[in-house]
Amino acid sequence: MTMEPVLTVVAGVIRDADGRILICQRSREDTHALKWEFPGGKVEKGENPAEALVRELREELGIEASVGRELHRFRYRYGQRPPFQLMFFDVTEYAGTPVNRVFERMEWEEPGRLPDYDFLDADVSFVRKLGRRE
Numbered sequence: 001m002t003m004e005p006v007l008t009v010v011a012g013v014i015r016d017a018d019g020r021i022l023i024c025q026r027s028r029e030d031t032h033a034l035k036w037e038f039p040g041g042k043v044e045k046g047e048n049p050a051e052a053l054v055r056e057l058r059e060e061l062g063i064e065a066s067v068g069r070e071l072h073r074f075r076y077r078y079g080q081r082p083p084f085q086l087m088f089f090d091v092t093e094y095a096g097t098p099v100n101r102v103f104e105r106m107e108w109e110e111p112g113r114l115p116d117y118d119f120l121d122a123d124v125s126f127v128r129k130l131g132r133r134e
Helices: 049-061 109-117 121-133
Strands: 007-014 021-025 040-044 065-067 070-076 084-091 093-095 105-109
Touching: 007 021, 007 049, 021 109, 049 065, 049 084, 070 109, 070 121, 084 121, 105 109, 109 121
Parallel strands: 007 084
Antiparallel strands: 007 040, 021 105, 065 093, 070 084
């Protein structure tokens, strides 16, 4: 039996000096339109997760990030679609100012307020953990 390769998706938990976290709202043209998420994306062939996150944050926000420790990892599946692995990383240092290049909106929010946003289903349990931990 051959195992189907699992897509890996990375997301950055970017904090400002006040401890607020950058969250992004998906474009109304995207799948899961207007849901909130953490910036990031798919790991491409030949990349490790940290490299993929650096590339995604450069593309989406125009920043050069230093990827910190892995915060959480799990598998998720939307309906009948193939499962994917989702990895969240701490990003406390970056060069540049985040600029919205692809999202409907971006917000810096207190960790405890994150559960008030309509996040992607895959992110909800992690969002609750972040809100309680801070």
